[in-house]
Amino acid sequence: MVEPEVLTADEAAAALRVTYRAVLGLIHRGELPARKLGRGYRIRRAALDVALTPQAPLGGPLSREVVTR
Numbered sequence: 001m002v003e004p005e006v007l008t009a010d011e012a013a014a015a016l017r018v019t020y021r022a023v024l025g026l027i028h029r030g031e032l033p034a035r036k037l038g039r040g041y042r043i044r045r046a047a048l049d050v051a052l053t054p055q056a057p058l059g060g061p062l063s064r065e066v067v068t069r
Helices: 009-016 020-028 045-052
Strands: 006-008 035-037 040-044
Touching: 006 009, 006 045, 009 020, 009 040, 009 045, 020 040, 040 045
Parallel strands: none
Antiparallel strands: 006 040, 035 040
């Protein structure tokens, strides 16, 4: 099955294994780019991939790198 390129906030939450409210928080803080359509948000799957990379210049908890010595 082909995964959709654009996700709802609920689908993004499931993909990230966080709550719907956590996804809304990321969106409102500007850490996850999204578009408001009607009453809901749409998020590109690529934006989730970027948010999960340690090098992501998002400044939020998803982009922090853990440095061990």
